Amino acid sequence: MARNKDQGPDGFTAEFYRSAWDTVGPEVTSAVNEFFTEGRMFREPNTTINTLVPKKKQANCIGDFIPISCFNVFYKCISKIFAERMKSVSLT
Structure with missing residues (x-):
């Protein structure tokens, strides 16, 4: 994983x-x-933040x-x- 590429919803990076x-x-x-033995994951790690990032200045569509x-x-x-x-x- 990239070390400081992006942070998760918890605010921490790799x-x-x-x-x-x-x-x-x-x-x-x-x-x-x-997770692999019991098939369970705590709720917090299984959260995601979705957002839209503009590709250019003054994005309007x-x-x-x-x-x-x-x-x-x-x-x-x-x-x-x-x-x-x-x-x-x-x-195959």
Whole structure:
């Protein structure tokens, strides 16, 4: 994940989690493992902020905007694990 590319709804970037891993790592790991073993995720990590960002100054129609979704780092970790696991699955 990009270190400071974007922040999630909680206001934290991946860089925060990397720099504070000794403190937050066990809890993050536990939450991600719980998702894969129990199929549950806490409500807070499963939130997303959707917003429209203007592509140009004085944007005035919907085509002048790009939709952006800000996901929590927990959600991004789970998505990346899914993507890596799916690479080994053959659909043929």
